Amino acid sequence: MTTAAAEAQRTVAVSEALVRSRAVELIAKGGDSRVLVLRAQPRWHGGDLTVDGHHVRVVEGISQLAILDAYAEQADDEYLVVLTDRPRADLNDTVLARAYRQQIEDPDEWASVPGLFGGAREVSRELRHLDWAATALLDHEPAGGWAPSSNLAVTAEHAIGGLLGHLLGLGRAELDGVVLLAELSNGSRAPWSGVDPELQAHLIAWAEQEYGAAAGFALRTTAAPGSLVRPLALGLAIDVLWPRSSTDLTEEQVAARTRLIERYVTGHTVTPLQAREIADATGAAVLRLSRENDPDGRLGVVLDQAEALLRDNLGWAAGAERSAILRPGFTARLRALGVALDAGVGVEEALAAVLHHRESTLAGQDLAPRMAVRLCRWLTTADGQVNGLGGDLQRQMDDGAWVDSALGVLWAGSDDPEVGAAYGRLIDRVRDRRHARDTSAAAHLSDSAVVRSLVGLLEDGPALGVEDILSAVVDPWKSQGGVLLVVLDGMSAAVAVDLASEVGRSGLVEWVPSTTRRRLAAAAALPSLTGVSRTSLFCGEITAGTSATEKAGLSTAFPGAKTFHKGELRASGGAQLSDNVAAAIADSAVPVVGVVINAIDDATHKNDTSNRPWAMSDLVPLRALLNAASIAGRTVVLTSDHGHVVERATEKLPAVIGGDARWRPAAAGTAQDGEVHVSGPRVAVNEGEAVLLWRDDARYGPARSGYHGGASLAELTVPVLVYQRSLASAAPEGWEPAPPQAPSWWNDPVVAAMPAPATLPKPAKKPRRKQAGHDDEAALFDLAPPTPSMAPEAQSLGMVDRILRSDVYADQMRLAGRAASSGLVEAVLRTLVARDGRAHQETVAAAAGIATSGITQGLAIVKRVLNVEGYDILSVDADGETLRLDLGLLQEQFGLSG
Template identity: 35%
Template structure:
């Protein structure tokens, strides 16, 4: 019989008393069928319903005489008021005098279910908890109650369900209490994190076999087959590598699965894992890693922690794959660093196959989960190589004049220089095979660029001899930048003129992309393109910057610039002030000098000279000149913010550009005649790669100098970069006009859509993509009647070539996507509930523009499409998109939305077709 006597401990007795004390009716003796656990406390207290506690003494006996002695001893003792005796004595042998003292006058059998109900405040239990295979659960819940959070088990209501009980138990046993708040279910994501916590898997290992097996089976039912694999790994002591092993398990999925890979994987996981379990485990780990990579892409300590965890896990996975000879089988894995490297190797091969193959290979690189988080610079470097390859496949560019060349350089060839600079510098991690592929593209592009510089020099010689301020020969001289660009702006709101000393077209391309892409600035233009001026000769600061700021050809330092800047604006009835390097920083606690801040807040024209780029040419590292951002130009962000706060437009202009040093040796002997600086001399004899220039545009050596057009020539000791020569990158002066709002545009000016600024080869072409047109601000544009749209047989609206009347009628054109939407009953019904809806032609035009562009356009391009439709919108671009969301986002589905900090518009084509019930064959 002894084997049938249950062992009870303090928790069981406490539970029994808590459920029985209310019915004691003053009795002080409780007999329990069982055996008190050895080493348990003999005295303790238990809670009573009114908030007080009763003192309890516990003992064990196996005879009737022992029961009598224990009771008598209890009566004689002081302290405890309740005696609990555990015994195996049958109830019929208990004397009548003891029966009268006993609670309920009988020996109490231990009913663990009753105790559990009491602990959880439930009236009943899930019936499954009283049957196999869950008979172990009540005892486990009683045992784990002491480890529950303060206050004991949570109260779940009238019936304690099996899942609620298991959530409570698993939370305490495995240390996952917070996981189940609000009734949440367990998932592999949480278990993977748990498997890596110190001591986490050991908490499962120390449980009894029945409880361990029950928890494992419940987790597998709740979280899927993957949980079984994970828990087996945890019990084997392999919890810290469980996530990494899940990456290896991906060899069981996809097209690369093979029998050899399965055998190798089996040796890693050992016996007991079914293929379906391993596939489920691989999918679960993939989902977890994707979420963690998403967290790692942010900023702050939490993102940095996630990033480090991802790095550690995936490098661990690569080591495990190498040990198991699975690296080749996992080459296509989207998480492993080795897989990312394999994709880059594929790109290296594709670069020799042409732009389409290279673009596809680059997109494959970008699809790797680590691309954006861990390798953004390597991805961007690969992208630059693909971009240059597209440029090399484009028709051979030509130089027809100085003005055409500098405009083309700002619009196109400067972007080439930007990509070339990044490829030349590299990232320090590129493997030889990839570096060789990049260098082949780089060198081919450099050869083409050198031909353009040579052709430009041929045009520059004659132009310099006859060009004057009055007759600039189709170009914009640098002295006319203030008059032609800054002065019209001042009629609306005095501008802030920021002179970035040495800013090349390549740097301007990157800065402009960042500033307009953030959605904070609109870029304006008087002729639908970014402006480009021609520097003085030689293209050095002392001449070119003074000429720019004074509005006339002149040479001089800061005092000349200040006086000339003030005089120019005074001549045009504007007060003006110019700030140089030492006048920009403020005192402690202030970013900008208070006088500069006050000037920007006034109605004066304000000029500021920033020397960061120029100083980097002399003192910076080569790598520092390949990648420019707003934050790298000292004080630029602060000045732009200040201008925005005061509603000022900004003219971002250079005094000259620069070339980078790409030479390994001196390419011009020290004996070169008349050396004045790194890139110009007075010697008359021009050698290979040089040109002798003379004329009114030459402001040194009585109007005659010799300068190199080749970027490879320098006359002085090596630096990071140079200026003063006649290369396009030095002679081109980019001018960016930025405004907080397009409303600041002068009459007949326009906002430049981002798509019109980037050269066509910069991004992969989208079939049938429309060319965005400049967006003119409505408040100053003449209210002309819209011109009729081209009809069938017309080429252009203005000079139409019409089909003769006798010609047979053309086949009816297929309806565009926008027209199809407008024809649906759903759209017509939806339009009734949207006030001030745009005209039909506007809605159709915007839908079609987005569709043709692949689903995404800038706000400016969307506005251009709306204006180009000839219809009325009665709202600004962002307001137009808001109205379109009311029209097209049926039942809350996101058909059209603003993205990228509300600067771009995205159309979900498939959702649009589905919501408006277009037939599948419609395109």
């Protein structure tokens, strides 16, 4: 073959992008030369071009004569690009004399690539190895050009990643397998479907190598002709078809794998390793869409498609029930939890599986399962006897309130019949135990001597009468900058539990009596009615009256005090507090500001509150009141006049004239089952005598949303919460910042009795003032402080004792400085060791006596002692709430191993 023939054979067809690119160079650098001769196949169907505002005519130079004719026709303002396959020997000097650089240019597409990326001068070796890339980059250059390169040599990642993003309609997004799975599942396949199949194949292979199996899978399945199944849906199916543990594969599962590969990944295999990579990327993509609130609404379609795919196309409907993302998987896990709740075995593991499912993170879907397990834990705790009604009330405040709060959430727990039935059986067991507590309280209350002894009783003790709140709580705190007394009419202890954590997050610090380190509980007046109990609270004595009586009572107790009720709380437009309320709180001459908020009591008459959690936003203007008190430096006493029971399938009893939904006159008949007869000075109706319902599942007369006036613990117990702003440090004698108040079963599984730190002081019980004629009755109301329990695991405790006696511990205490307390470290150690090294930080703080406001600082001190040489012996989980103690590392670092 001659040289000329060889040159002709090597010519290639050129793209418009290349011609345009070279025309740009000609216009910019050609000077007087307005002709570019390219060695290429003389075929052109693109017509004339406009490049940078200049007219460019492309000529098919099939011969020297054809080229010379084009020269002759060239206008003065026109540029020519000549495509010719004629060898140099066929073209005389006349042709080349007018050509750019007087030569025939080789159509080297790579030479044009650096100019497409601002800042680049060459292409990298890895990019040049992709022999298809230059043409693709030239052919598909976007209107605004490719993203400038930060390197002198354009990299394949930058160039091909940009090309892929452009072809997918994603612009300059950072790509990876997760992004591609998510973006290619948005329902629009047009951009990718319109790409030439050969280029698709090149890009899929490159993406698979660059971004991993998930990226190649997403592109390949989207490109498959006729496939309408979205990549994420296929990825969700793969997740259950190739589980992490493949020891329990079924025949249906294996058959479904084969069908998926044959129908959706034609011509390719999926290895177990690739399958897990795709599945993990799918999970990350779903999580990403969930966090972004799925702005395009694609996730719901994907989930439905994945379920249908497993059920209808792959013939393995059971697969969806194994998914940690698909709804059937959540239902299956909830049902497994229901079985565990019935059996009382494997409950914690079943809850962990539920919480591992995506659905549990959506709109409170985890609340009912969590509450169910908390109630199951509570049922396993011991419920010992209490001494008198005071013990009943305090136990309701410390423990029963949390039970009632959880019960409220669980009442409307699940839309699945199986799960709902399991929850119902648990609720029955819980209510049976709650009824036993109410029975105990009714028995104590039925003793008329006990009722009489409530007058003036327990002024120094943990339980009060509602009439004692002013003298026992408000008066001591009045000297600390004044008091804002907020009475949430009808607030039960369960509602107080809902509100307390939110109030604490608002910047206020809760305070409790030092003797018990628990919130105070007060006894409502009888019957537990607003007109009786609230009036008694404001007047400081058992009496009945109206809002006018309450105003007068508070002013008598604290001269200069001001009280505000419903209408007086309404603010003018644009304000949160009325001017009078705001002025009273800010006025240091006003010792006590009383405010009554009726939202809870009103709701029990009008709205279904059977499963309603209460928040500050429901109790306007509570948040504004707390803010104003904090600014003014006032102590906040948050309390109630009585609690309430919620309508939950109550039994209707005949209405009695002269009574109400939860009480009746004693003259109407002797007390029957579920009723208690009360008499004495604390009964403010019918000359000091009445019959009260103590069952929370019964009522007199028509149904309402809620009721009060009876003798259940939910009605009788009045919560008393005390708060100061976080910077306040002064307090009356006998008060201290509150440790976490949640019972241990609320946050952690129940374990055998844990040891109390030997170095922590036991709560001292103040001597009671002797009252004539009431010595025996007073004992019925005594509430003994918690008794430290002994350690169940002698070996574990022996380990703690050895650590505390070790030289390493002594050295660490010296290094930690004066801030370190051996009692604190010991308490944390013993609590965590008793729980196998894992517990919620509130559980540990409560056991160690750390105030809620000081948990972070207290645990930092303990870490300083235990984390020898920086090792994470004591650490916090990713949830920010769970403490972990590495028991093996603990023993090793403190010289106990071996």
